[in-house]
Amino acid sequence: MILASTNETVEAGNGFNHKDIISVSQFNTKNLDYIFHRACEMRDVVEQDGCSDLLKGKVLACLFYEPSTRTSASFIAAMDRLGGRVIPITQGVQFSSVSKGESLADTIRTLEQYADVIVLRHPEIGSAQLAADYADVPVINAGDGAGEHPTQALLDLFTIYEELGTLENLKISMVGDLRNGRTVHSLTKLLTLYKVNLRFVSPEILRMPLTIMNEVIDAGINVRETHDVADVIKNADVLYVTRVQKERFTDLSQYEEVKGHYEITPEIMSQAKEKMIIMHPLPRVGEIHDSVDSDPRAAYFRQVKNGMYIRMALLAAVLGK
Numbered sequence: 240m241i242l243a244s245t246n247e248t249v250e251a252g253n254g255f256n257h258k259d260i261i262s263v264s265q266f267n268t269k270n271l272d273y274i275f276h277r278a279c280e281m282r283d284v285v286e287q288d289g290c291s292d293l294l295k296g297k298v299l300a301c302l303f304y305e306p307s308t309r310t311s312a313s314f315i316a317a318m319d320r321l322g323g324r325v326i327p328i329t330q331g332v333q334f335s336s337v338s339k340g341e342s343l344a345d346t347i348r349t350l351e352q353y354a355d356v357i358v359l360r361h362p363e364i365g366s367a368q369l370a371a372d373y374a375d376v377p378v379i380n381a382g383d384g385a386g387e388h389p390t391q392a393l394l395d396l397f398t399i400y401e402e403l404g405t406l407e408n409l410k411i412s413m414v415g416d417l418r419n420g421r422t423v424h425s426l427t428k429l430l431t432l433y434k435v436n437l438r439f440v441s442p443e444i445l446r447m448p449l450t451i452m453n454e455v456i457d458a459g460i461n462v463r464e465t466h467d468v469a470d471v472i473k474n475a476d477v478l479y480v481t482r483v484q485k486e487r488f489t490d491l492s493q494y495e496e497v498k499g500h501y502e503i504t505p506e507i508m509s510q511a512k513e514k515m516i517i518m519h520p521l522p523r524v525g526e527i528h529d530s531v532d533s534d535p536r537a538a539y540f541r542q543v544k545n546g547m548y549i550r551m552a553l554l555a556a557v558l559g560k
């Protein structure tokens with residue numbers, strides 16, 4: 240549930256002041272309520288005035304060692320709309336000293352001399368924690384390899400709430416590369432805080448990792464695995480579709496075997512509930528047919544917009560505003 244702004248929620252929010260955001264395990268239902276409440280406020284700011292000066296004088300360093308469109312652009316837009324400034328080392332990381340062999344630790348210790356907060360995407364699991372260990376300013380994990388993507392999970396959960404009006408008693412099906420997809424790892428962990436049914440749909444070699452399955456089972460969640468979308472489509476409230484993560488395969492012939500395994504088409508959508516929503520962290524590379532886009536249940540571009548509000552809320556929270 241999203242709470243009104245009470246002293247209790249404000250206190251929960253203050254808990255983020257000067258904190259790193261590395262994993263969804265830092266969140267509970269109370270501080271999620273706080274972030275969602277702030278995200279709604281940020282939406283009002285954007286819709287009414289376009290921007291504010293809440294973070295005027297603050298600087299964000301955006302350091303991306305892996306490609307990104309939405310995560311990097313939404314952090315930059317979020318900082319812009321709150322009146323702060325950005326040092327973007329994103330698509331151009333190959334032109335930075337990283338290409339000269341500089342260590343992540345040294346790059347982080349340099350950037351924190353200029354910036355009040357660092358957003359990091361890096362191909363290695365654990366890199367965000369490593370950066371946080373070196374930095375005195377807050378580090379926000381924008382994806383560490385196949386590990387976690389906490390800010391995406393927050394915007395995903397916020398989208399489910401905004402679209403369906405609740406986070407309880409939902410049947411949520413995740414489809415695709417559950418082994419390598421960091422978004423489904425983080426979202427699954429967050430969902431263990433709620434009373435939901437989870438269905439995992441993947442080819443055998445892309446099943447959800449055992450460690451995450453065990454967390455789900457320990458949380459007492461009703462969970463099943465299947466290879467077939469047909470097993471879940473009729474009952475799902477949320478169909479969360481993902482891309483096969485080509486960049487995580489060492490054997491590309493294995494990628495070729497599983498790549499076009501699922502494609503959601505209008506025909507499949509015709510079997511789904513009228514109120515189901517279909518989500519995708521994007522980019523999509525064929526998992527959802529373009530002709531599904533005009534279906535009102537297609538929530539993936541609304542999901543993108545929510546990303547900016549959530550990241551505005553997070554930046555404000557870690558910068559103590």
Ligand code: ASP
Pocket residue numbers: 382388421422482520521522
């Ligand atoms: N954009 C998401 C991520 O960075 C999903 C994806 O790349 O498939 O994890």
